[in-house]
Amino acid sequence: MIVAIDGPAASGKGTLARRLARHFGYAYLDTGSLYRAVGFAVMQNGGDPADPDTAEAAARALDPGILNDERLRTDAVAQAASKVAAIPAVRAALLEFQRAFAKRPPDGARGAVLDGRDIGTVVCADADRKMFVTASVDVRAKRRFKELREKGHEVIESAVLQDMKDRDARDAGRTVAPLAPAEDALVLDTSDLDAEQVFTLAVKYVTEGRLG
Numbered sequence: 554m555i556v557a558i559d560g561p562a563a564s565g566k567g568t569l570a571r572r573l574a575r576h577f578g579y580a581y582l583d584t585g586s587l588y589r590a591v592g593f594a595v596m597q598n599g600g601d602p603a604d605p606d607t608a609e610a611a612a613r614a615l616d617p618g619i620l621n622d623e624r625l626r627t628d629a630v631a632q633a634a635s636k637v638a639a640i641p642a643v644r645a646a647l648l649e650f651q652r653a654f655a656k657r658p659p660d661g662a663r664g665a666v667l668d669g670r671d672i673g674t675v676v677c678a679d680a681d682r683k684m685f686v687t688a689s690v691d692v693r694a695k696r697r698f699k700e701l702r703e704k705g706h707e708v709i710e711s712a713v714l715q716d717m718k719d720r721d722a723r724d725a726g727r728t729v730a731p732l733a734p735a736e737d738a739l740v741l742d743t744s745d746l747d748a749e750q751v752f753t754l755a756v757k758y759v760t761e762g763r764l765g
């Protein structure tokens with residue numbers, strides 16, 4: 554069973570994906586952390602995340618050991634991630650890792666949940682279940698602001714909102730694998746739903762293949 558979850562920043566995809574994976578005993582891959590790790594590596598070397606050769610080299614040299622590093626979770630790294638993510642050679646370099654994870658999940662798990670921007674459209678276009686989790690940009694910026702504040706980051710709400718708008722525009726506007734719901738995805742607008750309500754809907758959908 555492959556479950557694909559896509560959506561814009563701070564829509565709640567990671568929260569949902571992690572919980573679904575735990576519930577069903579599936580493996581979980583946060584594909585955004587791959588792009589964040591590439592953006593972070595370029596920044597560490599003082600490079601330009603928008604430079605194709607620099608970003609591709611960082612993607613090819615990616616060390617999966619860094620994927621859970623807290624330093625990837627900043628807004629600056631998110632911006633760099635969305636710049637490297639618009640480069641086709643970077644996406645190509647990361648594709649095989651994601652597909653292999655979905656096909657042969659680690660630890661013999663019987664399924665995999667992947668979240669990102671292009672899982673249902675490109676990485677796992679034949680996924681058994683596809684969801685597109687979204688919410689208004691104001692709601693998403695509030696969620697991310699609260700999350701970053703709780704982690705002790707010094708952030709300004711208006712800057713988080715502006716960063717999110719910039720990133721949404723870059724992710725939806727790029728030519729390769731733009732952010733968009735797959736034709737056969739279940740769209741869940743979580744603007745007025747808490748994480749528990751979203752999880753309940755998603756469990757029903759994964760189990761039954763539909764909501765009605």
Ligand SMILES: Nc1ncnc2c1ncn2[C@@H]1O[C@H](COP(=O)(O)OP(=O)(O)O)[C@@H](O)[C@H]1O
Nearest residue numbers: 562563564565566567568696700743746747748
């Ligand atoms: N339905 C929801 N309602 C309110 N807050 C939520 C909801 N889903 C997730 N959150 C919170 O919003 C923040 C962003 O969620 P996250 O799952 O990281 O989003 P994404 O993976 O889409 O960027 C987190 O602090 C999370 O706890």
Ligand SMILES: Nc1ccn([C@@H]2O[C@H](COP(=O)(O)OP(=O)(O)O)[C@@H](O)[C@H]2O)c(=O)n1
Nearest residue numbers: 562563584585586588634635638669670671
């Ligand atoms: N499958 C994916 C996942 C992330 N990304 C890029 O990586 C950036 C960071 O993704 P993320 O999922 O960690 O971001 P959040 O939604 O957690 O804020 C996004 O803004 C996209 O540009 C992508 O292009 N394709």
